[in-house]
Amino acid sequence: MQGDVLNADEFDEDREPLENASAFNVPLNDPGVFNEHAAARVPEDGAVQSPQALNDLLEEALTPGPERDEDTPQRLFLSGPRKGSSVKGRKLLKPEDAKKVSFNPQQRLLLLDTWRRSGLPAGDLASLVGISKHTLYAWKKAFDEQGPAGLMDKPKGAPRGMKLPELTKRTILMLKETNPSWGCQRISDMLLRGPALPACPSTVARVLKEAGYESVDESTRPHPDKVRSFERATPNQLWQSDLFTFVLKRQNRRVYLVAFMDDHSRFITGYGLHASQSASLVLEVFRAGVTSYNAPREVLTDNGSQYITWRGKSAFSRELEKRGIQHVVAAPRRPQTLGKIERFWGTLWRESLESSVFLDMGDAQKRIGLFIDYYNFQRPHQGLEGLVPADRFFGAASEVLKALKARVAANALELSRNGIPKKPFYLAGAIGGKAFSVHAEGERVILTREEGAREEVDLAPPPAPQPVEELPDPVCPQGVVTSELPDAANEPEPLPGTSALDALNEEGGVHEGQ
Numbered sequence: 001m002q003g004d005v006l007n008a009d010e011f012d013e014d015r016e017p018l019e020n021a022s023a024f025n026v027p028l029n030d031p032g033v034f035n036e037h038a039a040a041r042v043p044e045d046g047a048v049q050s051p052q053a054l055n056d057l058l059e060e061a062l063t064p065g066p067e068r069d070e071d072t073p074q075r076l077f078l079s080g081p082r083k084g085s086s087v088k089g090r091k092l093l094k095p096e097d098a099k100k101v102s103f104n105p106q107q108r109l110l111l112l113d114t115w116r117r118s119g120l121p122a123g124d125l126a127s128l129v130g131i132s133k134h135t136l137y138a139w140k141k142a143f144d145e146q147g148p149a150g151l152m153d154k155p156k157g158a159p160r161g162m163k164l165p166e167l168t169k170r171t172i173l174m175l176k177e178t179n180p181s182w183g184c185q186r187i188s189d190m191l192l193r194g195p196a197l198p199a200c201p202s203t204v205a206r207v208l209k210e211a212g213y214e215s216v217d218e219s220t221r222p223h224p225d226k227v228r229s230f231e232r233a234t235p236n237q238l239w240q241s242d243l244f245t246f247v248l249k250r251q252n253r254r255v256y257l258v259a260f261m262d263d264h265s266r267f268i269t270g271y272g273l274h275a276s277q278s279a280s281l282v283l284e285v286f287r288a289g290v291t292s293y294n295a296p297r298e299v300l301t302d303n304g305s306q307y308i309t310w311r312g313k314s315a316f317s318r319e320l321e322k323r324g325i326q327h328v329v330a331a332p333r334r335p336q337t338l339g340k341i342e343r344f345w346g347t348l349w350r351e352s353l354e355s356s357v358f359l360d361m362g363d364a365q366k367r368i369g370l371f372i373d374y375y376n377f378q379r380p381h382q383g384l385e386g387l388v389p390a391d392r393f394f395g396a397a398s399e400v401l402k403a404l405k406a407r408v409a410a411n412a413l414e415l416s417r418n419g420i421p422k423k424p425f426y427l428a429g430a431i432g433g434k435a436f437s438v439h440a441e442g443e444r445v446i447l448t449r450e451e452g453a454r455e456e457v458d459l460a461p462p463p464a465p466q467p468v469e470e471l472p473d474p475v476c477p478q479g480v481v482t483s484e485l486p487d488a489a490n491e492p493e494p495l496p497g498t499s500a501l502d503a504l505n506e507e508g509g510v511h512e513g514q
Contacts, residue, residue, distance in 0.1 A: 103131075108139050108151045115140075164207065168197040172207045184208070228336070231264060235393045238263040238328075239296040240341045241286070243277055243304060246349070248364060249357050257368065258282055258479075260289045261341045263300070265392035266381055268344070268372045269293045272479035273365045279315050282306045285479030286319065292477045293393075300328045302338060340383075347375070352416050363419065369474025371416035373408045376476065409472050419471065 103111070115125050115136065122133040142150030168191065175187050182190075184201040191197045191204075199207075232238045244257045256277040260270045270289030274281045286299075299320060301307040307316050308329060320327045330337035352371045358364035377390045384392055394401040409415060435450045438457065445457045 105148070105151045105153065109143075109148060111136070112139055112143060112151075164199060164203060165197070168199055169207050171197055172199065172204055173211055176208060176213070229339070233264065235262050235264050235267070235395065236294060236296045238298045238300055239269060239289075240300045240338050241282070241307070242302060242338050242341045242345070243282075243306065244345045244348070245277070246353055248361070250359065253361075255361065255364065256281070258285050258306075259341065259344070259372075260286060260299075261344060262293075262296070262389075262393055263340060265389045266340060266344070266384065267376055267389040267393035268476055270477045270479060271369065271372055272481070273361065273368060274481050275361070277304075277306060278481065279306045280481050281479065282316055283319060283479075284481055285477075286316070288477035288479045290323070295323050295325060298326045298328050300330065300338065302330050302335075303332050344375070351413070356417055359419070363471075365478065366471045366474060367416045367419060369476050369478055370409065370412045370471065372476040373474050374412040374416065377405050377408045378412065404475055408475055415471060 111125075111129060115122070118125065120128075122136045126133040126136050139151060144150075171191060172187055175182060175190060179186075184204040187204050188199055188201045191199050239260045240263055241258065241260045244259075245254060246257070247254050253275070255273055255275055257271065257273050258277075258281055259268055259272075261268055269292070270285045272281050272285035272288075301316075306314075307327075308314050309317075313321075317327055335342055348368075348371060352368070356367065358367065375389070376393075377388055380386045380388060390401055390404070437448045439446055439448070447455045447457050449455070
């Protein structure tokens, strides 16, 4: 653009010509809308002598014709800069003097057509008619996408007649009175699902507010962590292992119990009870389970010193590497990862250990093994939909399952709790007119006199020893520690060509020729 001469070359040549103007309800040639003769005087080639000339044409084109009512207000437009002005296409006005200019759909269409014919930039034409260039671009986009319908006025607010029915209001109030803890969103969802009386949450809030309800800020509390669980698809994909400790009541001696559980079926594949929590115990139990039920693909443990070590590799890790088994270690202070076997420890304690009194370590080993047999083959598991762990672990191997079940004692749970049942002993009578009674309490015989005094009676041993009834051996594999050095399994392996005797030779403990 040079001087005040406007050329059509700067206008986008790809713009489509104006079509479908008849889509408006009011024809464009209506003299009450705009002056068609003045609009037609805009040259087709876009060569307009000056902005003032274009502004005069627009003002004359948008001036209502003689047939329009006189009470219709006429629109005033800003005039462009005169020749020699420092600001081109703009006029400085005070904020109170600037008024928002509005156009009807026909005038928007005329402005788009004039913009196309004139070739003016959007900013220059927009300043001439008192709108922003963004509005002009928005009109053009709407026209390109929807045609003349895109320039029509959009209705504002809710459609007329859209009032909430009285039935919906009463339903909202009834739901709130019946369920005071329900919020607006919950009531809105119930209305949509139930009686099909739709009302958005904001409408529900308005109805409740009109009924006298008030918003009250309540302090929030953290929600409990959602339950997360995992389970392998088939048996022997993953075993879980952990240690449990308790005290033998008679000996007042702390012992340690280790077990391996199949993740898919909750089947206990091996257990072991020992006086110390050593790596040797874990290794023996693991080897016993692998011998009976084959090796798993993965083993999940915690960070106990029996399983891992901070320096080098533990004996358990080396054992898994030799067998090609992946070792999965749970995060520290996260017992939920080993939740299945942790739950088994709770079951074992509540149903057996809490009320059991063991004679010695051997008795405890057998009776805990009997409870594990009961757990594997007889006790229904809620996490398995009422099945026992053996049903899932063996699956199609019905013959193996049948043979193992035949070996499980029918009263395994009772034997694990109380041991071998003792034959009852009770004697009552009267001597010299005084009543008395004699009964057995465990291994003791108690004499109770008439006045209630109790006295333990020492009985002479029988002349011939009677055969002692023994507990049946459990089916579950048991790991037994034979080494007296519980931590020897975690010692590093000797280097090739070296021996443990080398250290003794250096100290003078072993001499040649001895």
